[in-house]
Amino acid sequence: MARSSEELDFLRTYDPGSFERPSVAVDVVLLTVRDGAMWTLLYQRTEHPDRGRYALPGGFVGIEESLEDAVARQLKAKAAVEGVFVEQLYTFGAPDRDPRMRIIAAAHYALVPAAVFDGATGLQGRVRVPWEGEVGGPVEVLDGDGDPYPLAFDHADMLGLAVQRIRGKLSYVPIAFELLPASFTLLEARRVYEAIWGRDLNKDSFRKTLLGSGLIEATGERQSGVGHRPAALYRRWEA
Amino acid sequence: MARSSEELDFLRTYDPGSFERPSVAVDVVLLTVRDGAMWTLLYQRTEHPDRGRYALPGGFVGIEESLEDAVARQLKAKAAVEGVFVEQLYTFGAPDRDPRMRIIAAAHYALVPAAVFDGATGLQGRVRVPWEGEVGGPVEVLDGDGDPYPLAFDHADMLGLAVQRIRGKLSYVPIAFELLPASFTLLEARRVYEAIWGRDLNKDSFRKTLLGSGLIEATGERQSGVGHRPAALYRRWEA
DNA sequence: TGTCTTATATGCAAGATGGATATATCTAGT
DNA sequence: ACTAGATATATCCATCTTGCATATAAGACA
Known part of the structure; x- marks a missing residue:
């Protein structure tokens, strides 16, 4: 789009101001299907807040980085996974969702075949969905003993929404191939x-x-x- | 969620750091159906950038304000519309989508009956969708003479995605009632x-x-x- | 009273879906 | 070589949904 020289002058001298800005992060629900169930990848938090609880891969978005690039960077850094199917899920913006400061999280989901999932780094957990159809709600992630991982922040909601979205989309969008x-x-x-x-x-x-x-x-x-x-x-x- | 005293200490002394943060805004596609067509509400920009072009209602999210509250505030302030059906659409995060600075926009759509739309403040434009089915892509908004309003920023994409989403959802979610x-x-x-x-x-x-x-x-x-x-x-x- | 327009009811053909039955084809084991 | 076990594949049929056609009903208006 061509901008007038007057507009370009405006932009050259534009002062963005100093009002307080939120931090923006991405979180990724990495899903596969294996042994008749959905699985996802978690990481135990080693720092406060929610230290010891389990979180989805994610992190802050760079100031010059697109959301997609941020997701790809997180997947590569945390899960050692590259070039997979990713779609945006929902942006979680409750003011108190992180006790440190205002963090708005653009949640995404990634679908990978089981072989790719097996090669990823992180804790594999079996997803247990306590509702039928597309009702929605939080889901649990179970460890090898069938006990749920305590999840950090609102990540149980993100997981639940990812499952709900994928259940709905599966009927009319061929996303199953991303898992095969x-x-x-x-x-x-x-x-x-x-x-x-x-x-x-x-x-x-x-x-x-x-x-x-x-x-x-x-x-x-x-x-x-x-x-x-x-x-x-x-x-x-x-x- | 109960936090340990150690964690509370951590939070009391937490330094959020000074890394550069993006601005976060909401934009709203306000849609109705009237005279056999979809209509939306636009506002001509009076300031740079994109001065003179037409934009969706929207604005920055307050540092302690949820996304939903920001949408409600914008709808009330700009369109004089309250208490309507709103859902999140998509978060647009391309680094160059606003020439002033990094602005990440959580786009939403609102559906209202024609009578509510008629009472709203703003420029009413008829939505012309140049694609069939759920293909997607930008859409045009026509003035009374059938000429398209030049749209600001990536707002044509937001409109197009809103139409695509609503077309898809209409089959299995009863959102039509929001328009009746x-x-x-x-x-x-x-x-x-x-x-x-x-x-x-x-x-x-x-x-x-x-x-x-x-x-x-x-x-x-x-x-x-x-x-x-x-x-x-x-x-x-x-x- | 008739005409116009849209609403409402009924029936039917085509296609999609769920389910049953029958047959085919491979491996493992005797 | 043969059999058992398991799953794949093909065919058929009842049921349900959808699109379409036909017939009738009910109000406004001239």
């Missing part, structure tokens, strides 16, 4: 849907619907060494 | 859907679907003085 390897069977695809929605799906209807959707195409390959009839492998159909 | 008066006919309801989706709907299917959805109930009243058989009036069904 490059080639997959119909059973694997169905398991992803079942894990996210928390309920079983009709096998044949799922097959018919997905095959008829035009979203996937057969690779021509099949499984091998699976102890039963091998399933055909499919890949995401790229327009 | 307390009691309405099936024709009025259908016009809202048609205006948002930008396409005609089958009259009988719409009737059957909406009546069968359980979302509305008959008031027992009918129209009068409409020059044809009066339609039954319905209201939103409150669980």
Whole structure:
């Protein structure tokens, strides 16, 4: 957009003023599906506030850094994960959400295949969703013994909203492929849907619907060494 | 959440540091449906930058103010509208989206019935959506002569994203009622859907679907003085 | 009283969905 | 070599939803 020289003069001499500004952070719900459940990545806080509690990967946004870049930087630094699917979730702005100071957090979610998740650094926790459908609400993250990790700040809300959003989007946006390897069977695809929605799906209807959707195409390959009839492998159909 | 005395000590002596922080603003896409189209409210900018161009209502978020409160304050101050349906849309954080300084904008949308919209202060513009379905992209706002208002900053993107979001949500979240008066006919309801989706709907299917959805109930009243058989009036069904 | 306009009711075809049944094909084990 | 076990794949059918057509109803107005 062309600006007039008068406007450029204004901008050259603009004084932003000294009113108090909030800090802005990003937090990332990194999700995968494995063993019939959703999993996420947490980090135990070593500093106050909420020391000892478990937090999502996140941190402050640089003054010249986009939100997306901040998310990518955090994912790389904390989780050692790069180049994954990320979408903005919601911006949490309650004045008292951090006891230190005003911090506005732009929460995001990232979806990765289980293999990428396994290679990430951090504490893996199984996500337990205590509500059905798209009701929403906080969710718990369970450790290996089935005990919930105490979560820091409003991160239980962020997780819950991420699950709610993904449950809703799954019906009409092909985000399930972000959670699957490059080639997959119909059973694997169905398991992803079942894990996210928390309920079983009709096998044949799922097959018919997905095959008829035009979203996937057969690779021509099949499984091998699976102890039963091998399933055909499919890949995401790229327009 | 109970905090240890040690943690409280930490917070008492916490130094937030002096790193540079962005400004945070809210912008609001105020939408209604009238005369078979979506309308929104704009304000011509009287100051640089983008002086003379047209902007959505919005402004900075107070340091102790929630995002929702900031939106309500802006709507009341700029549009003289209170107590309406508001949801968060998306947070726009590109470093160069405002030439003055780093401003991160949490965009929201508000849905109001036409009668509320008519009572609002500001420039009313008809929204023209140059894409079908949920493709997305910027939209135009037309003045009375059908000429587009030149929009400030990234506000065309905000408008476009609002339309895209509402088109998508309309299918499975009963947000249409926010755009209708307390009691309405099936024709009025259908016009809202048609205006948002930008396409005609089958009259009988719409009737059957909406009546069968359980979302509305008959008031027992009918129209009068409409020059044809009066339609039954319905209201939103409150669980 | 007739005409115009929209509302409302009913029926039907096409398609989507859920579910049952039958058959196919692989591995592991005897 | 054969069998058991497991899952894949194909076909069929009942049900539900949706789009569309047809028929009738009810008010305003000339």
